[in-house]
Amino acid sequence: MRISVDRTKCTGLGICESIAPDIFEIDDSGDLVLLREEVTAEQRALVEQAIEGCPTFALKWAQ
């Protein structure tokens, strides 16, 4: 499973980093970086939480 970030919506609020810091991080310029492209089965629930918890609706599963 891969995560897709809509860069036109993401403003770097960082809720995703708060939920899953092994996967998401806000870099020094304030932008979201994905620390890994592929998500393991164990990480899926956390990513689901991050998708739901994103206040700008910028995250989803890649098709």
Add this chain to the structure above:
Amino acid sequence: MNRLVIVGASLAGLRAAESARRTGFDGTITLIGAESHLPYDRPPLSKAYLDDTEPEIPFYRGRGELAELNIDLRLGRSATGLDTSARTVEIGDDTVEYDALVIATGASARTLPGAERLAGVHTLRTLDDARAVRAALDAGARTVVIGAGFIGSEVASAARKRGLPVTILEALPTPLVRAVGPAMGTACAALHAANGTELRCDTAVSALEGNGSVERVRLSDGTAIGADLVVVGVGADPNTDWLNGSGLTVDNGIVCDATLAAAPGVYAAGDVARWHNPAFDRLMRLEHWTSAQEQGALAARNALDPANAQPYSAIPYFWSDWYDSRIQFAGIPAGTEFELFGSVGAGRLLALYGDGERLVGALALNRQPDIMKLRALIAKRTPWAAALDFAADRAAAWPVAVSRGFAGVRSGSC
């Protein structure tokens, strides 16, 4: 467990419905909303929606996407009563029976006496409010904001982005003291001056004057400020009047246990819920996006499976966008210790709040890379000294050198 009723169709209520379906609940879901609009997102209403560009109404889902949830959606209807023995919700003359109930009726913006008599005086809570404020800004209004809180400050930012004159009136000597403490209230206030907004603290309003439409705001010292638009941003009260006689404990919100339970079969979420937060071992009522969405989802799961109800333990988090700056806050501002890295003048700062032993709160100005790491430290109950070391290391890596400590920040004025 066949009938889930959710009262309140904003973020917490919608998330409750979504979460119920995701957990496999296939009974009926009735979602009752007082506003006639489809559920929409509130944070943009005082931010992007007020910009001088084509406004986008921030609905969460279109009607078709809502239909996928298979819910009985009753919009433009306010719940008027609750009977926890009979397990019924009254909506005027209608009665809806429930097996599980989630209350997410939110809060209403406080207003000022006489405000309803005059056109051009608005709160900013609902989509209808935002449309009215936006229309006034489109017309080039001279704006007076009453209350230097986050909503009022965002409205001022929107007005200034359009080059319009704006004055903020604050009754207290320092803004935002309850939200971020006196030192950071003063620091944030400096953003207004730097962006051409006049902020007057310690200033009481005695009357809103005008003939049909507002024309001026009269102050208690007798002087007046001309205004075409007045936005009242003096806080919000939880919507609990309809619960009179229900037997629920209402005290600045619906008082809930750690699992958001208010009574057997009754759970609360969002701005209306005052729950026991295990992270700080105290009752809290938050008006934040993040807690509303998390509580909504959890309240539904707990309501449908009370035997396995999970507690909601949370480090509060909110953000606010002022001019070109972003303020983010995690935790609570209470505490006996305080330390500051950076400054408003440097365009970035971190403030740490301690309770004598550990880190309990953090504010970031334009430091998105740092705030969630500090939020994690708060959750981990990090000792104060270790938190200071962490923040000092982070600040040392910033692209500009910044000072540590209170230089230039005094509390008690604005």
